[in-house]
Amino acid sequence: MAEGINERLNEVFRDVFDDESINVTRDTTADDIDDWDSLEHIRLVTAVEREFGVKFTMREVSAMKNVGEMIDIIAARGTK
């Protein structure tokens, strides 16, 4: 399950940041991707929500520290 999520998530990252060289892992953080700043964070979060048919809570959006935490939340929700 987590494997599939990782791949789909990677595609979303590549689209949002328009960078085909991105390969996210559980440890990837905003520091690892040049354009991933607070302004672009919202576009990323919205795109991830759409891809997986989930809505993050405000607390989750602010608290997510790395891609791993994002994956865990998606997995816990049960994705479409």
Add this chain to the structure above:
Amino acid sequence: MSLVSYPFDASMFNQNRKKIRRELLADGSKRLHKKIAVLGGSTTNDIVKSLEVFLLDNGIEPEFYQSEYNRFWQDAMFENPELREFAPDIIYIHTSYRNIASQLPGPSLDEDGVDALFKSVFEHYRKMWEQLKAVYKCPVIQNNFELPPYRLMGNRDCYDKAGAVSFISRLNAEFANYASSGNGFYINDINYVSASVGLDKWHDEKAWCMFKYCCAVDVIPYLAFNLSHIIKSLFGKNKKVLALDLDNTLWGGVVGDDGVEGIEIGEETAAAECFKGFQQYVKKQKDIGIMLTVASKNDHENAIAGLEHPEGVLRPDDFIVIKANWETKDRNLAATASEMDLGIDSFVFADDNPTERALVSKSLPGVAVPAMDSPDEYIRTIDKNGYFEVTNFSADDIKRNDMYKANVKRAEHLTEFTDYTEYLLSLDMHAEILPFAPVYIQRITQLTNKSNQFNLTTKRYTQTEIEQAASDGKHITLYGKLRDSFGDNGVVSVVIGAISGEICDIELWLMSCRVLKKNMEYAMLDTLVDECKARGLNRLKGHYFPTAKNSMVKNLFADFGFEKTGEDGSGNTEWDLDLANYEPKNNVIKVNDGGNENG
């Protein structure tokens, strides 16, 4: 599905925005560079980035100034060297319900209190608009307000003066009232956009509380798309022609196979009613000056028979050009464009057949090709794309169809003559060539922003700049109207020359292509020379700045008898004419003889 035209998927647009932008920038097309100041009452980052993509898609490459978060009022009202330096071509004020939420009245406020509050809120905005216009002298676009996310009194909120719905509706009416007096002020109607996407989808507490966006991130593209229509319209990037297929576009069925009795149009069936509704919508486009043509694979007589269907709304006479034949549609469109003397990028092509649409998109990339997939969506598909957004509306817009039709008649008339001068004389042309007059200011401004072909400098002007040139005493301004026995063309030529010592420097010289080869340019030059001499000037200086579209006037000054005095690496040329021995050039148009009044 296109990601930049309706119906687009806003979340896919958001997700792929960077890529779409990169691809548009790499497509090699030439764009107008424009400076847009965005003064925000909430976060503007994604609005600006979405707007940029839609403008790039419409031939405009924007550069932005963004106010600090919620500093729109301060930026506008106080001395702002940064914004002055930026020198915006347009100012956009992005405010919303969120900016007035804390000022809305409550049920405890009596009627006088509500009125006083209303006045103070409105004045706050009005003062800002006046200040911006005075300082920056450019068009101002202002959001109106979307309806609130909740109603304290329920339905009563819309009729109790102290209700939020009532108060906001009243503000919107007052904003609209201010806008309707013109003067370079425009409303970005987010009240309509939010209703169109749905208020529940629009209002997003999360987006507001976390990021201070006034609406959900996934509706921002709709807001930006709507805004881009106003901007591209102001900069002359509107479409002008709606080219229509017939079978299954204007009626149901195939007239060649089913016969006139067999096609669906009228009220007999659900489909017939749908097509009738679409024909009504298309016919209304003529009222805003949009020109209609036909591009149909049909025998000509079958096409005409279909358009004469007793239940139909559109008639053969509503179309300026009807191409009903078996030639490919891209060729027919290209031929239509050249017959009308218009660029192909003025066209919208409406056809139910995806194969035809794909062909036209591929071979004529400038043509807008809406996804006309289902008759019940035809109107929405065309309407929401804002191809024909009306910003400045002049009397000429209403008459445009007649003018172009008269042109087609002139072309037929021409075939009766072997001598071209004789033909021109037979047209019995009368021109009115005079300094800018207030009644034509709007039309003149509009022409400076949309004439591309017969335009020597392609300099764009705002209404304020036109008014200044007309009144500052440092310019010679001339507009030219032309009428002949087939009809009145309205204002078709504009010249602005800056006076410097004994020289008149021609900053702008444009003419509508609808009066090409009528010697109108000679009549304009004769009058300009007279005006110069009356002021004691003895030389005319001219410039030609090449663009992708104005090669037709590359040698205009040479033809006028100017001498070339300079040329740079990009092909910009400079010209000079000594007025001492000038001989009038026009001998076919009667100028300012009074014969042009009420013609």
